[in-house]
Amino acid sequence: MTELLQNLIDGLGRGSIYALLALGVAVIFGVMHLLNFAHGELITVSGYASFWALGAGWSWYVMVPLIVAVSVATSLLIERVAFSRVRGADDFTLLLTSFGVHFVVSAIFLLYVSASVKTFPRPTWVTNTYAVGSLRIEVFDTVVIVVTVATLVATTLILQRTTFGLSLRAAAADFDTARLMGVRSNSVIRGAFALSGVLAGIASVFWLMRSGSTSPTAGIDPMLKGVLAALIGGLGSLRGAVLGGFTLGLAEVILRSRLPDSVASLTEGVVFLLIALLFIFRPQGLISVPHAERV
Amino acid sequence: MLEVSGLTTKYGEISALREASLHVGSGEVIGLIGPNGAGKTTLLNTIAGLLAPSGGRVSLDDEDVTGHSPERLLRSGLALVPEHRRIFVNLTVEENLRIGGVTVPSADRPGLLEEMSERFPVLRDKWTTSAGYLSGGEAQQLAIARALMSRPRLLMMDEPSLGLAPLLVDVVFELIDALRAQGRTLLVVEQNATRMLELADRAYVLRSGEVVAEGTGTELRDNKDLFDTFVGN
Numbered sequence: 001m002t003e004l005l006q007n008l009i010d011g012l013g014r015g016s017i018y019a020l021l022a023l024g025v026a027v028i029f030g031v032m033h034l035l036n037f038a039h040g041e042l043i044t045v046s047g048y049a050s051f052w053a054l055g056a057g058w059s060w061y062v063m064v065p066l067i068v069a070v071s072v073a074t075s076l077l078i079e080r081v082a083f084s085r086v087r088g089a090d091d092f093t094l095l096l097t098s099f100g101v102h103f104v105v106s107a108i109f110l111l112y113v114s115a116s117v118k119t120f121p122r123p124t125w126v127t128n129t130y131a132v133g134s135l136r137i138e139v140f141d142t143v144v145i146v147v148t149v150a151t152l153v154a155t156t157l158i159l160q161r162t163t164f165g166l167s168l169r170a171a172a173a174d175f176d177t178a179r180l181m182g183v184r185s186n187s188v189i190r191g192a193f194a195l196s197g198v199l200a201g202i203a204s205v206f207w208l209m210r211s212g213s214t215s216p217t218a219g220i221d222p223m224l225k226g227v228l229a230a231l232i233g234g235l236g237s238l239r240g241a242v243l244g245g246f247t248l249g250l251a252e253v254i255l256r257s258r259l260p261d262s263v264a265s266l267t268e269g270v271v272f273l274l275i276a277l278l279f280i281f282r283p284q285g286l287i288s289v290p291h292a293e294r295v
Numbered sequence: 296m297l298e299v300s301g302l303t304t305k306y307g308e309i310s311a312l313r314e315a316s317l318h319v320g321s322g323e324v325i326g327l328i329g330p331n332g333a334g335k336t337t338l339l340n341t342i343a344g345l346l347a348p349s350g351g352r353v354s355l356d357d358e359d360v361t362g363h364s365p366e367r368l369l370r371s372g373l374a375l376v377p378e379h380r381r382i383f384v385n386l387t388v389e390e391n392l393r394i395g396g397v398t399v400p401s402a403d404r405p406g407l408l409e410e411m412s413e414r415f416p417v418l419r420d421k422w423t424t425s426a427g428y429l430s431g432g433e434a435q436q437l438a439i440a441r442a443l444m445s446r447p448r449l450l451m452m453d454e455p456s457l458g459l460a461p462l463l464v465d466v467v468f469e470l471i472d473a474l475r476a477q478g479r480t481l482l483v484v485e486q487n488a489t490r491m492l493e494l495a496d497r498a499y500v501l502r503s504g505e506v507v508a509e510g511t512g513t514e515l516r517d518n519k520d521l522f523d524t525f526v527g528n
Contacts, residue, residue, distance in 0.1 A: 170390075180375050
């Protein structure tokens, strides 16, 4: 029982980051019908910003808002430079463009910085733990879960209570009709990229605090996790994206803990196998979106 | 108010609309009738900015608005109730109405919401219900109310009675009549030509993307050959 609770807490901590990434993927998919494989590059760019700023002696207190700002700026820049030019194109073109952005960003750091992994100091409290009964809980996991819940509540309030949120939800359901109602396509798409950037920025803070490193390909793993979580939850559903993130995090932690040592290194492979099984029996993901293909 | 001249719209190489011209004066109710595939919806969608014309001109109060985006046209006072209603099924009735009012000053929105709840009692009763649970008639009323939230100077409706039970068709035509009594300017595409011609000040008949006739309801109804050939009901 203790082990299960321990896994639950660890899984929620890991799943929180995936949920934030998946939510960002789902928001963009909603308004553009774009499965954004460039989403992980927000973490790559934030990672290099952290490497340079922390190397120059900046503290993590300054880095937290800076990383979020860098992520938002990068997200908006990618939209402006790449995606705005293929807006309205077919799904395949959008998909190829997102892959293109991913490869271009990686290549820029590979060519102009270095192919090697760059490390930077992590906050000292990241590895601290505290005891609750027989459980050992990481301070980091606690912070991640609390901040993620607060971020999800704030995002929900934005989506439910503001005109921007209403416009975003309407555009996600039916973009052309939203435009007929006066919703400005530029504003809503850029707003979606900004929101996605904020969510990825918060995820980046935790991802980078945990890893303490970056590289030209650092964005691949978070991108895969974000996209997979969005798919598991049901592409097109914001609630599904969050659910998918937590499900993926829990599955990883529980499998890593339960699998025999001899196959523990295959945890990710087993997770992918389970996801494949899920899609065979429930191709629409955990939450199906009625009517529209968008959010 | 609305002047459309020589409007042509193509889907690839196929012309769905061929040099269509029409005029809508302030306070008029204009019908657009014709058989399936005549180009009626294409004409409305082109005027509303959803489709880019390959030729011709659309002007609103003498201002050239050809090719303007739907959001810009709405701000110019031109609203469309699209075919199949296209209400946002993931939003509540109130949220659908709120999204209809995004272009009006925020201070005016509560008053408009109040006005819609009084004008459409059926919606008031389902204010917080997801729009996906509305019946066809309720959804059509929501679509019309949503368009009215923007306080349009010209309201276009595409097949407002399509797919509705006869009793609900009556409700929709009563609604159009009420809007007409208020002096609203309407351009309505309607399959139910007989009912539309009773209501409209004038009507245009489309066939194969071309405007082939124009006249008052009486004139078009009395031209039996034209009516039977082009409208068929």
